[in-house]
Amino acid sequence: MRVLFTLLCIVQMFVQNNFGQERNCGTMEVLDRQIKENPSMLKNMDEIERQVQEYIRKHPNGSGERTVITIPTVFHVVYRTATENISDAQVQSQIAVLNADFKALNSDIGLTPSIFQGVIGNVELEFCLATQTPSGNSTNGITRTSTTVSSWGTNDNVKRSTYGGVNPWNPSNYLNIWVCNIGGGVLGYAQFPGGPATTDGVVLDYRYTGTLGTATAPYHKGRTATHEVGHWLNLRHIWGDANCGSDLVSDTPVHNTANGGCPAYPHYSTCSGAPVEMTMNYMDYTYDACMYMFSQGQKTRMRAVLEGSGSRSGLQNSPGCMPVDPNQCNAPSGLSTTNITAATATSGWSAVANAINYTYEYKTNAATIWTAQDVSGTSVNLTGLTSSTAYNTRVKTNCSAGSSVYSATVNFTTTAPPPPCPDQYENNNTSNSAKTISIPSSGTASINAKIGTSADVDWFKFKNSNSKRNIRVNLTGLTQNYDVALFRKGDLNTPVGISQNSGTADEQIIFNNTLSGTDYYIKIYGVDGAFDNNICYNLSVTISSSSLRVDNHDEQILPLNELIIYPNPASDEITVVVPFGNQKEGILSILDITGKVVNTQKLTFDKSIKTINMDVSQFKSGMYVLNFRTLTDSYTRKLAITDK
Ligand SMILES: [Zn+2]
Numbered sequence: 001m002r003v004l005f006t007l008l009c010i011v012q013m014f015v016q017n018n019f020g021q022e023r024n025c026g027t028m029e030v031l032d033r034q035i036k037e038n039p040s041m042l043k044n045m046d047e048i049e050r051q052v053q054e055y056i057r058k059h060p061n062g063s064g065e066r067t068v069i070t071i072p073t074v075f076h077v078v079y080r081t082a083t084e085n086i087s088d089a090q091v092q093s094q095i096a097v098l099n100a101d102f103k104a105l106n107s108d109i110g111l112t113p114s115i116f117q118g119v120i121g122n123v124e125l126e127f128c129l130a131t132q133t134p135s136g137n138s139t140n141g142i143t144r145t146s147t148t149v150s151s152w153g154t155n156d157n158v159k160r161s162t163y164g165g166v167n168p169w170n171p172s173n174y175l176n177i178w179v180c181n182i183g184g185g186v187l188g189y190a191q192f193p194g195g196p197a198t199t200d201g202v203v204l205d206y207r208y209t210g211t212l213g214t215a216t217a218p219y220h221k222g223r224t225a226t227h228e229v230g231h232w233l234n235l236r237h238i239w240g241d242a243n244c245g246s247d248l249v250s251d252t253p254v255h256n257t258a259n260g261g262c263p264a265y266p267h268y269s270t271c272s273g274a275p276v277e278m279t280m281n282y283m284d285y286t287y288d289a290c291m292y293m294f295s296q297g298q299k300t301r302m303r304a305v306l307e308g309s310g311s312r313s314g315l316q317n318s319p320g321c322m323p324v325d326p327n328q329c330n331a332p333s334g335l336s337t338t339n340i341t342a343a344t345a346t347s348g349w350s351a352v353a354n355a356i357n358y359t360y361e362y363k364t365n366a367a368t369i370w371t372a373q374d375v376s377g378t379s380v381n382l383t384g385l386t387s388s389t390a391y392n393t394r395v396k397t398n399c400s401a402g403s404s405v406y407s408a409t410v411n412f413t414t415t416a417p418p419p420p421c422p423d424q425y426e427n428n429n430t431s432n433s434a435k436t437i438s439i440p441s442s443g444t445a446s447i448n449a450k451i452g453t454s455a456d457v458d459w460f461k462f463k464n465s466n467s468k469r470n471i472r473v474n475l476t477g478l479t480q481n482y483d484v485a486l487f488r489k490g491d492l493n494t495p496v497g498i499s500q501n502s503g504t505a506d507e508q509i510i511f512n513n514t515l516s517g518t519d520y521y522i523k524i525y526g527v528d529g530a531f532d533n534n535i536c537y538n539l540s541v542t543i544s545s546s547s548l549r550v551d552n553h554d555e556q557i558l559p560l561n562e563l564i565i566y567p568n569p570a571s572d573e574i575t576v577v578v579p580f581g582n583q584k585e586g587i588l589s590i591l592d593i594t595g596k597v598v599n600t601q602k603l604t605f606d607k608s609i610k611t612i613n614m615d616v617s618q619f620k621s622g623m624y625v626l627n628f629r630t631l632t633d634s635y636t637r638k639l640a641i642t643d644k
Helices: 002-015 027-037 040-058 088-101 223-232 296-306 313-317
Strands: 069-079 125-129 142-146 175-180 188-190 202-205 336-338 345-348 357-364 371-375 379-382 390-399 410-413 444-449 457-463 470-476 482-488 497-499 507-511 519-526 537-544 564-566 573-577 585-592 597-604 611-615 622-629 634-641
Touching: 027 040, 027 188, 040 296, 069 088, 069 313, 088 125, 088 223, 175 223, 188 223, 202 223, 296 313, 336 410, 345 390, 371 379, 444 457, 457 537, 470 482, 470 497, 470 519, 482 507, 497 507, 519 537, 564 634
Parallel strands: 069 125, 069 142, 069 175, 175 202
Antiparallel strands: 188 202, 336 345, 345 379, 357 371, 357 390, 390 410, 444 537, 457 519, 470 507, 470 537, 482 497, 482 519, 564 573, 573 611, 585 597, 585 622, 622 634
């Protein structure tokens, strides 16, 4: 059988010639690609074919008792435009066609020529729109997903949420049918039994789905789905995808190749024996109105995968079309882990009907004891993990009536630890050895450096300019509790801004001022000796002509508990940073050495005037006292005015 499938792949490229009147089915092209991507699929298909042949041997000529099998079906409508978002009624019209065609109840079956009437196959399949989701929630069997993708092609991306599509529901329990804009003239494509579960199902172009709405002649009678579901149940094209090829069915005649359009009857094959071709078979390439039968041999192939040990036999036990039980408590599905780093990961799963909460557990693969936690949501952020280590996860649902079993265990492996970060700026442990950050014309410089030891302190300096006086300092990417302070040249004891958030929260200083451009210094240090010799922090410095604001941060710079003045001594201009505390207003006064008030102003709390600039050029040289008082507090600081 391996030889057979390999041959099919090789020859199909020669027989995919399109005469314009043939339907364009992408199934064999997709099979070819999938086998190239995953050669082990051939082995699966070989095993399935062995089981099918054994089934056929036991059920010759379509014999045997057969009960109707109902296949729970979900339609995933993936649309970019309103037109592509086909109606519920159009989906229901497609289900009706499938239910007719697979039970030989289609109104046009009487057109079958007498020579083929004896081999008409009633496959005895029904299709129901799912009534419950994999998580046990009620559904109408139709999902709708808005996307930005304009045409999908046949690369299976419509089946992947990460590409703007939608993931299949568990294909052991559902026939998944995606409806989308495939493009390229392809009407639809299917995945044969034996392919990956993550892409299992049928894809239909929205123009060739059902019999209403967007259904477009001559493929407007829902037969694209009949044809593709035939593939999904292991049927080959009737010409065997080769000149006079085999479709692995004994009661269909040998066809030269695909027939398109609406062939006149009888259409003779030139293959051995020159039989009349069964052009009205669903697995040919004719128009929808000109195909209306399966054969009994095709029925047997399809039933083989649905019964006994068949690869799709699980569908018979699917709860997909059972009514939702108000007391059921299913185990969560869809457990997966994302955002995996050396130390962190996020686990998530699908919500379950009737859940009160979930018990999530994880452990290293080597451990025997799970770490458990109850969570009300459907995801957990894991931290403090060990790098390069395999972990196991599982989750169960807790309902009022009890708990579900655990989900299947899902494993993930943390990544290797990041390489140690090179620090290009040491030694810069003092203000004298501060390293210069040059700020490009964009206004923002960004560097990476590290606090490598408990004694390490990093000093940097930079210039603002007269045209870009306002300053913002951001410290991010922290793995330890670091703080940052900003100093203006001339006073490296009293910061003009300091950010002291706890833990690994980002730090930010915003310093809007009208002073002329000069050197500023930044000091970064670990709190209580915190350091990380492996992972760098990111320091970004922005200078701007317009005032900078606190973005995305509730934290405020400075909870100040002192009055700050700089430069000091001063001659022209001073900047005063006032501490409002919890108050909304305060009085700032300047007194001379005799205690006489020489200047006073009332200040109202506003982030933008926390920093006040004052012209002191008219002050006589000497000592002054600045006082700022609010209803609750009073702050005093001396100021020296010198001659210019
Ligand atoms: Zn096909």
